[in-house]
Every structure is written in C-alpha cells, then in structure tokens.
Amino acid sequence: MTLLGVTDIAKSFGERRLLAIDTLTLSAGQSYVLTGENGSGKSTLLRILAGIDAPDSGHGLYGAQRFDWHPYPDWLRREVIYVHQHPYLFHSTVADNIVYGLRARGVDAGRREALLAAAIAWARLDHLLATPPQKLSGGERQRVALARAWVLSPKVLLLDEPTANLDAESRRQTIDLLRGFCAAECTTVVACHDRDVIALPEMQPLHLADGRIRPRPVASD
Numbered sequence: 001m002t003l004l005g006v007t008d009i010a011k012s013f014g015e016r017r018l019l020a021i022d023t024l025t026l027s028a029g030q031s032y033v034l035t036g037e038n039g040s041g042k043s044t045l046l047r048i049l050a051g052i053d054a055p056d057s058g059h060g061l062y063g064a065q066r067f068d069w070h071p072y073p074d075w076l077r078r079e080v081i082y083v084h085q086h087p088y089l090f091h092s093t094v095a096d097n098i099v100y101g102l103r104a105r106g107v108d109a110g111r112r113e114a115l116l117a118a119a120i121a122w123a124r125l126d127h128l129l130a131t132p133p134q135k136l137s138g139g140e141r142q143r144v145a146l147a148r149a150w151v152l153s154p155k156v157l158l159l160d161e162p163t164a165n166l167d168a169e170s171r172r173q174t175i176d177l178l179r180g181f182c183a184a185e186c187t188t189v190v191a192c193h194d195r196d197v198i199a200l201p202e203m204q205p206l207h208l209a210d211g212r213i214r215p216r217p218v219a220s221d
Contacts, residue, residue: 002061003028003187004049004080004156009058011044018044019055020211026156026189031182033198034191036208042191043085045208046158049189050082078105081154085161087145089133094125097133097144101152115151123147123177139170146177157181157188163197171196 004026011019018041026032036042047053051072059068067073089097098119102112120126123143128136136144142162149157162178163171175196181188182202189206190197197203207214 001028002026002063004060004062006049006058006060009045009048009055011041011048011053011055017211019048021045021058021213024206024213026187028155028187029185030204031188031200031202032190032206033200033203034189034206034208035193035198036191040208041211042208043160046082046160046189046191049156050080050158051077052082078152079155080158081149081152081156082158083145083149083160083162085164087141087148089136089141089144091132091134094129094131094133094136094144095120098125098147098151101148105152119147119151122150122180124173137170139166139174142166142170142174143177146174146181150177150181154186157186159188159190159192161192161194162190163192163194175200 002025006021006024009019009021009024010017034042034045044053048055048069051069054069054072059066062076062079067076090100095116099112099116102115107115120129123146125143125147128140133141133144159178163174166174171194178188178190178197179200179202190203192198
C-alpha cells in the first residue's frame with residue numbers, strides 16, 4: 001500500500017534542472033536506499049519530501065490525502081521526519097535533545113519521561129547522558145539524532161548520509177539502529193553511498209540520475 005507518493009516533481013537551480021521526477025511512490029512498512037552521484041539531487045529530494053524545500057511544481061499524496069508545498073501541511077510535518085547528515089544538537093543535554101520534539105508537540109512530562117527512557121535504551125545512550133552534546137563524536141551525535149527522530153514515531157523517516165565520515169565501529173552501531181527503524185512500522189528512505197547500507201536485504205533500491213528515478217546500475221569490481 002502506498003504511504004507517500006509524489007507526481008511531476010520538478011526543481012531547478014538557475015538554468016540547471018536538478019529534478020524531473022514523474023512518479024515516486026513509497027510503500028508502508030518498506031525501507032529504501034536512495035543512491036546517485038554527488039550533486040544528483042538526493043538531499044534536495046529528501047528535503048522536498050520533508051517539506052523543508054519546495055519543488056517548482058508537482059503534488060503529493062499521503063495515503064489518500066492530496067497535498068502540495070504552498071504551504072506544506074502542518075499535519076504532514078508530524079508524520080515525516082528528516083535527519084540531516086550533520087545533525088544539529090542543542091548545547092543543553094543529551095536527554096533535552098531527545099525530548100525536544102516531544103516538548104514542542106505538547107506531550108506531558110510523564111509521557112515524555114517514559115518515551116525518553118525507551119529512546120535511550122533503543123539507541124544505547126545511557127553512558128552518554130552526562131556528556132555535553134558538543135563533546136560527542138560524530139557517531140554519537142548521529143545516534144542522538146536518530147533517537148530524537150525515533151521517539152516521535154514518524155511514519156516516514158528520511159535520512160541523509162547517516163553513516164558518512166564515521167569510523168568503523170560508529171558505522172556498525174548506526175547501521176544497527178537503521179535496521180531497527182527498518183523493522184518498525186515506518187517507511188524509511190536512506191540517501192547514501194555506503195555499500196553496507198545498500199546491501200542490507202530489506203532495502204529497496206532507488207537510484208537518482210539525470211533528475212529521474214532510474215534502475216540502479218550494477219556495480220563493477
């Protein structure tokens with residue numbers, strides 16, 4: 001069943017046409033890996049799906065409900081979460097960063113505490129709670145950002161290069177969390193070049209080339 005779909009999405013920057021996507025459909029409960037050359041528009045596509053950027057034209061469907069980007073509907077922002085390649089963390093505490101979205105949504109304190117405990121356990125962050133966010137490593141920051149997204153129970157999770165520039169152990173931990181998200185009742189799209197993520201058996205391939213979604217080319221040795 002299609003959860004999120006977009007049609008006739010076009011995006012240009014000056015004279016350059018970056019995206020010209022006829023149709024893209026994301027099914028409920030599926031996980032996708034979005035590949036493409038640097039500059040092909042992967043991040044732009046994710047940001048459009050999340051309502052951070054607007055396309056020049058096109059419309060979308062969430063379930064049976066049509067939407068567009070002028071403005072992107074507030075109700076859909078609660079369903080779609082985007083995690084940047086270099087996630088911003090507030091200079092407060094790890095816990096405050098995780099519950100930020102819950103507090104913004106008006107979730108009561110008791111419920112916030114229960115969800116915070118679950119997110120900390122899920123992302124295995126107990127040992128980092130006393131560490132100032134600005135002193136976390138890149139991999140630790142990514143895990144906090146994933147916990148901050150996970151705690152909101154998004155229906156669509158969009159991840160931009162979540163394993164880029166991480167050491168081997170941080171990559172392994174992040175991929176483990178991605179698989180946890182993939183197993184949940186959540187549609188996940190991961191934009192990346194990471195062969196280990198691309199090779200995950202649950203990942204459905206999406207390849208962006210010449211502004212369109214095309215079959216992914218077979219990798220050569």
